[in-house]
Amino acid sequence: MKIAFIGLGNMGGGMAANLVKAGHEVRAFDLSDEALEAAEENGCTTFGSARDAAEHADAVVTMLPNGAIVRDVYTTDIIGQAPEGAILLDCSTIDVATARDVIALAEEDGYEMVDAPVSGGIAAANAGTLTFMVGGTQSAFERARPILEAMGKAVIHAGQAGNGQxxxxxxxxxxxxxxxxxxxxxxxxxxxxxxxxxxxxxxxxxxxxxxxxxxxxxxxxxxxxxxxxxxxxxxxxxxxxxxxxxxxxxxxxxxxxxxxxxxxxxxxxxxxxxxxxxxxxxxxxxxxx
Missing domain, CATH: 1.10.1040.10 (N-(1-d-carboxylethyl)-l-norvaline Dehydrogenase; domain 2)
Structure with a gap:
């Protein structure tokens, strides 16, 4: 599967590397050149923008610092730019209201999306032993599950959009x-x-x-x-x-x-x-x- 991964910080870098280990083609983007270099060393293909990374992807995973950035990245670079039918997964920790708003916008444009924040810290991100708490429809959860399982030890459906947060x-x-x-x-x-x-x-x-x-x-x-x-x-x-x-x-x-x-x-x-x-x-x- 072609997976765009946006946000390669302390958590995202290890998560993206585990997707590569699971056999996925990871299309990576981060504002940090150092993070991009590390992603390349871990087998990711890097891109110059989130939009370029999302283009042609079967799935998009984001791991971003806050709700404002999540909203901006999705509305500017992902929704309407990722291929029709791509599954969207936001693994950032943000406020519930923003998570629900962004998922609603994605669904209006025909995408399925989940909020899937993590528990476990940097060591678990590197080891692939994170716990994912997932909000979204049952259909979106089932599509997201195999991607999340490549990065974690537990993937739990928490209910409707925003419930992961x-x-x-x-x-x-x-x-x-x-x-x-x-x-x-x-x-x-x-x-x-x-x-x-x-x-x-x-x-x-x-x-x-x-x-x-x-x-x-x-x-x-x-x-x-x-x-x-x-x-x-x-x-x-x-x-x-x-x-x-x-x-x-x-x-x-x-x-x-x-x-x-x-x-x-x-x-x-x-x-x-x-x-x-x-x-x-x-x-x-x-x-x-």
Whole structure:
């Protein structure tokens, strides 16, 4: 299959490479020359514009920074430019309203499209073990599924257009809350004289167990290898967690949903990011406690 891939950043580069490994012809575009060079090394064919990459493609995958860019790329370079019958997949993390608007525009022009944001981070993007949360019609989902399966370990249909984004921001709001709570518990245990490893051994098999503890421990040297063991470099950047929490707060307001813990997590990450820590892994927030 000829697949255009637009957006070859930290996540998109690995995702495009896995499509090549799966036997697809990947037509790649990014504004970064460095990203294009890496894509060529990974077996992609590169193009000078998103429009050129989408031309003649059977499918178009996008991995872009925000909703405004997603809307612009689709309305300017993809909708009406990609061949009739191409399946469109936006894997960016954006607001629900924009996802639904763009999909509606694509459907008006005769395309099938899904929103398919990801969970898993850079390592999972490179390894092809992402989780995709997919919004769109059943028909669009079935067409998108084999493409997504080449890049991930789990592909889950979340329902109507925009529901992939809804699932992503709800999940990541919960992740932010869990990480802060996990950091608080470790710091309090330490101040009470409890060894971090001992606390981990107890809590990881007790009712306080959660992913932030057992798979991504914010304390160096405790649990499986995680960014805390690398001075909080790599992983899921604080700036990206804050982006998702901001989206969650916008969605909560639009849906009149009460999210007091989410609001507090967003405020704490706003402060942490504002102090110049946006490039550190989000688990580094333990440094503030």
């Amino acid at each position: 809804a699932a992503k921001i709800c999940n990541n709001m919960l992740l932010g809350i869990h990480m802060i709570g996990t950091c608080e518990a470790f710091r309090m245990a330490e101040k009470l004289g409890l060894d971090p490893q001992t606390f981990y051994d107890i809590s990881s098999v007790s009712s306080g167990q959660n992913w932030s503890m057992t798979s991504y421990c914010p304390v160096p040297g405790v649990g499986p290898q995680s960014p805390s063991d690398n001075d909080y470099q790599g992983g899921f950047a604080t700036a990206l967690m804050l982006k998702d929490l901001r989206l969650a707060m916008e969605a909560a307001e639009s849906a009149d949903a009460a999210v007091p813990m989410g609001q507090r997590a967003a405020a704490l990450y706003e402060d942490f990011n504002g102090a110049g820590n946006g490039g550190l892994d989000f688990s580094a927030i333990i440094k503030t406690l």
